[in-house]
Amino acid sequence: MVRPILLWFTRDLRLADHPALHAAAREDRPIVALFVLDDVSAGSWMRGAASRWFLAGALDALGSEIAARGGRLLLRRGVADVVVADVAHAVGAEAVHWTRGYDLASRAVETRLAERLAELGIRARSFPGSLIHEPREVTQRGGEPYRVYTPFSRAWLERDAPDRPLPVPERLAFLDPTIPSETIESLALRPTKPDWAAGMRAVWEPSERGAEALLDRFLNGPIWSYARARDFPGRTGVSRLSPHLAIGTISPRRTYWAARARAEVEGRGFQAAWPFLRQLVWREFAWSNLFHFPDLPDEPLRAEFARFPWVEDAVALRAWQKGRTGYPIVDAGMRELWATGWMHNRVRMIVGSFLTKDLRIPWQEGERWFWDTLVDADLANNAMGWQWVAGCGIDAAPYFRIFNPVLQAKKFDPDGAYVRRWVPELANLPNEWIHEPWAAPPLLLEEAGVRLGATYPRPIVDHDRARKAALAAFEAIRGG
Numbered sequence: 271m272v273r274p275i276l277l278w279f280t281r282d283l284r285l286a287d288h289p290a291l292h293a294a295a296r297e298d299r300p301i302v303a304l305f306v307l308d309d310v311s312a313g314s315w316m317r318g319a320a321s322r323w324f325l326a327g328a329l330d331a332l333g334s335e336i337a338a339r340g341g342r343l344l345l346r347r348g349v350a351d352v353v354v355a356d357v358a359h360a361v362g363a364e365a366v367h368w369t370r371g372y373d374l375a376s377r378a379v380e381t382r383l384a385e386r387l388a389e390l391g392i393r394a395r396s397f398p399g400s401l402i403h404e405p406r407e408v409t410q411r412g413g414e415p416y417r418v419y420t421p422f423s424r425a426w427l428e429r430d431a432p433d434r435p436l437p438v439p440e441r442l443a444f445l446d447p448t449i450p451s452e453t454i455e456s457l458a459l460r461p462t463k464p465d466w467a468a469g470m471r472a473v474w475e476p477s478e479r480g481a482e483a484l485l486d487r488f489l490n491g492p493i494w495s496y497a498r499a500r501d502f503p504g505r506t507g508v509s510r511l512s513p514h515l516a517i518g519t520i521s522p523r524r525t526y527w528a529a530r531a532r533a534e535v536e537g538r539g540f541q542a543a544w545p546f547l548r549q550l551v552w553r554e555f556a557w558s559n560l561f562h563f564p565d566l567p568d569e570p571l572r573a574e575f576a577r578f579p580w581v582e583d584a585v586a587l588r589a590w591q592k593g594r595t596g597y598p599i600v601d602a603g604m605r606e607l608w609a610t611g612w613m614h615n616r617v618r619m620i621v622g623s624f625l626t627k628d629l630r631i632p633w634q635e636g637e638r639w640f641w642d643t644l645v646d647a648d649l650a651n652n653a654m655g656w657q658w659v660a661g662c663g664i665d666a667a668p669y670f671r672i673f674n675p676v677l678q679a680k681k682f683d684p685d686g687a688y689v690r691r692w693v694p695e696l697a698n699l700p701n702e703w704i705h706e707p708w709a710a711p712p713l714l715l716e717e718a719g720v721r722l723g724a725t726y727p728r729p730i731v732d733h734d735r736a737r738k739a740a741l742a743a744f745e746a747i748r749g750g
């Protein structure tokens with residue numbers, strides 16, 4: 271009997287542009303497909319609830335694709351290196367292939383797995399696939415990591431263009447081994463609160479097909495006005511590909527080339543796609559940061575922030591989480607997050623600034639809440655995003671740049687469309703007052719059916735006062 275190759279799926283839940291799968295297909299051996307839910311190795315960064323929901327859908331879809339090719343996606347739970355080695359042994363695998371990870375926990379698992387497989391006489395082969403250029407490839411001359419985005423992106427661009435994405439291999443001989451497997455239900459990935467899942471289901475299709483549909487919609491229009499429209503949460507100016515990139519239902523290389531090739535075919539040139547492609551490079555920068563600074567999710571990269579006088583305020587934190595701060599743009603964002611598992615980037619920055627500066631609550635609290643509620647929860651992007659808004663990251667907005675939530679809202683949601691959608695109790699307010707209902711004339715509030723403190727909260731902090739207090743706190747750590 272020809273010994274099979276075990277394909278261990280990780281953050282690459284797709285068949286297209288999958289180097290590890292492609293290499294397996296080329297070897298002309300049957301393939302056993304496996305996914306392991308490892309809640310142990312990830313430690314305190316065990317996958318959160320919303321991204322588990324997305325994962326369940328993506329596993330379902332991938333399982334169907336594999337079943338259509340005569341195989342079965344084995345599902346297991348446990349410490350990944352132990353489980354993968356056990357399954358490899360049980361199916362008599364000749365080799366195990368997988369897509370490399372770049373966070374500390376994944377790297378530790380992969381090292382242990384390689385050792386276990388060596389003991390069993392099974393070949394271990396890891397491949398790139400979740401980034402376009404791997405972190406080790408984009409460093410300064412002496413191998414030092416870049417700490418600032420612009421030189422990183424310059425070095426990234428100076429590299430040879432990435433290879434074209436790989437198609438789904440034509441011949442894929444998946445096996446259906448007769449060994450036990452969990453089911454998606456027994457992995458209990460979907461939330462027990464059915465309403466929550468319904469909200470996410472209405473918005474997302476967690477599969478390769480769902481990713482391709484979003485990419486297609488984006489390339490058929492929004493990408494060309496991305497630079498102008500991307501900051502306006504009330505418009506469809508962004509791709510919404512983030513959960514797919516996070517879990518690998520689409521590869522970044524496929525996304526990159528689809529945008530670049532479309533720009534070239536339409537005679538627009540590479541530059542036309544660059545504002546969007548630049549965001550993919552931010553993603554690579556985040557992963558490079560996490561690779562070189564593995565504490566990124568837990569510790570501020572600017573050491574002085576370890577002394578910052580953060581405030582512990584469970585009531586204010588809860589109001590923020592629930593979208594009841596009294597600042598409409600903040601509340602709209604937090605409610606969009608809860609309802610759909612996603613939030614627009616501009617609003618992520620606004621709610622992040624509000625939490626860490628107006629409320630002075632530690633950025634890690636926001637990071638944790640996002641981790642649990644985002645379908646696109648991504649260890650590197652989330653940690654870099656939070657360190658950026660809190661001003662404690664390496665190439666972050668300085669702490670003293672404090673967003674004014676009202677001015678931000680007036681600028682980026684000028685017609686109030688976004689706030690009206692997510693904070694319907696304010697929908698009847700005219701544009702002039704929708705972003706600061708507390709300043710509206712009482713009669714007008716009454717006509718719009720708004721009773722502050724009853725139908726909609728009064729602001730939980732005064733922004734001007736909070737801003738001064740935040741700046742004073744920052745001065746204190748700066749002064750040493």
Ligand SMILES: Cc1cc2nc3c(=O)[nH]c(=O)nc-3n(C[C@H](O)[C@H](O)[C@H](O)COP(=O)(O)OP(=O)(O)OC[C@H]3O[C@@H](n4cnc5c(N)ncnc54)[C@H](O)[C@@H]3O)c2cc1C
Nearest residue numbers: 508509510511512549552553615618646647648651652655
């Ligand atoms: C506080 C905070 C937390 C964040 N947490 C996450 C997270 O957990 N997961 C996540 O994927 N993104 C995170 N981001 C980055 C960004 O907000 C999202 O990637 C983006 O909003 C996703 O929407 P999109 O797919 O339409 O993005 P587009 O604008 O269409 O961009 C395309 C892709 O580029 C990448 N990208 C875009 N912006 C950034 C960025 N600033 N940093 C890194 N990569 C980026 C994403 O993969 C995105 O899907 C966070 C940002 C902030 C400020």
